[in-house]
Amino acid sequence: DGGITQSPKYLFRKEGQNVTLSCEQNLNHDAMYWYRQDPGQGLRLIYYSQIVNDFQKGDIAEGYSVSREKKESFPLTVTSAQKNPTAFYLCASSSLQRPLSEQFFGPGTRLTVL
Amino acid sequence: SQELEQSPQSLIVQEGKNLTINCTSSKTLYGLYWYKQKYGEGLIFLMMLQKGGEEKSHEKITAKLDEKKQQSSLHITASQPSHAGIYLCGAALLHGSSNTGKLIFGQGTTLQVKP
Numbered sequence: 662d663g664g665i666t667q668s669p670k671y672l673f674r675k676e677g678q679n680v681t682l683s684c685e686q687n688l689n690h691d692a693m694y695w696y697r698q699d700p701g702q703g704l705r706l707i708y709y710s711q712i713v714n715d716f717q718k719g720d721i722a723e724g725y726s727v728s729r730e731k732k733e734s735f736p737l738t739v740t741s742a743q744k745n746p747t748a749f750y751l752c753a754s755s756s757l758q759r760p761l762s763e764q765f766f767g768p769g770t771r772l773t774v775l
Numbered sequence: 776s777q778e779l780e781q782s783p784q785s786l787i788v789q790e791g792k793n794l795t796i797n798c799t800s801s802k803t804l805y806g807l808y809w810y811k812q813k814y815g816e817g818l819i820f821l822m823m824l825q826k827g828g829e830e831k832s833h834e835k836i837t838a839k840l841d842e843k844k845q846q847s848s849l850h851i852t853a854s855q856p857s858h859a860g861i862y863l864c865g866a867a868l869l870h871g872s873s874n875t876g877k878l879i880f881g882q883g884t885t886l887q888v889k890p
Contacts, residue, residue: 665817692876701784703863703882711875719877751817755876761806761825761867764878766817 663688665767667752672772674739674746682737682770684752691757693735694764697721698749707750710735711757739772747774778802779866781881788854789889796849796884798864806867807847808878809838813860821849851886859888 665686674680686693692711696704706719710729724743729735735754739746749771753764780799788794798807806825810818822831824840824847831838835852851858865878 667817694877696880701882703779703781704865704880706877706879709875709877749815753818757876761823762876763808763820763823764818764865764876765820766810768817769815771815 665752665754665765667750667767667770669770670768672770674772674774676774677741679738679740680772682739682750682752682772684735684737684767685733686735686754686765686767687733688754688756688765689732690754690765691732692755693729694753694755695719695725695727695735695737696751696753698751698769704751707737746772748772778879779864779881781862781864781884783884784882785885785887787887787889790855791853794851794854794886796862796886798847798849798881800845800866802845804840804844804847804866807838807840807844808865808867809847809849810863810865811860812863812883818863854886854888856888856890859886861885 668683694709695707698704705721707725708727710716726738751769752767755764756762782797808823809821812818822838827842827844829840837850840847861883863883864881
């Protein structure tokens with residue numbers, strides 16, 4: 662079945678460590694997105710990519726990095742520079758072939774900094 | 776301040792009651808999306824509205840977009856415990872003639888349905 666997978670579901674990190682969250686899609690979608698969700702704040706865009714080997718910063722990119730070496734994959738690295746990384750992270754993808762296509766979301770990764 | 780404002784922030788209703796969630800923008804919405812989320816899970820797409828005055832229904836959920844395309848409402852008829860969750864509205868942003876696919880989201884409305 663087509664869809665988006667994220668791993669791991671839960672992640673614990675010590676302060677000062679970098680961690681990488683995985684996001685894979687087999688929907689053949691051009692665009693992929695990373696969001697951060699905090700209680701009562703909805704979703705905030707971290708990074709997005711419309712094509713392989715290209716990506717743009719979203720509203721809260723500081724302390725995060727991404728890569729898009731393959732169409733199917735869009736990993737997110739949370740670096741030690743991110744001051745408050747504990748949050749729920751959601752990956753999404755969408756087709757750019759059809760205007761206003763909806764975004765499809767993965768199940769999310771909950772990151773906790775110890 | 777939020778570009779998309781949702782109201783109410785939370786809602787508790789008795790099973791069988793109707794309810795409405797609103798999503799308001801100060802800017803014209805080119806596309807308005809409604810999603811549902813169970814706590815700790817991903818978002819599930821419900822409906823997308825594009826034209827002013829448009830209305831769509833799926834089972835007991837109806838979404839409307841006003842004529843000015845700045846406000847949308849989500850109405851649930853005869854609520855059930857399965858309707859409980861977080862409802863989020865998202866709006867499409869367009870840059871010139873190309874669609875980046877980017878969405879901005881409201882802060883979400885948490886719905887509890889009491890049996």
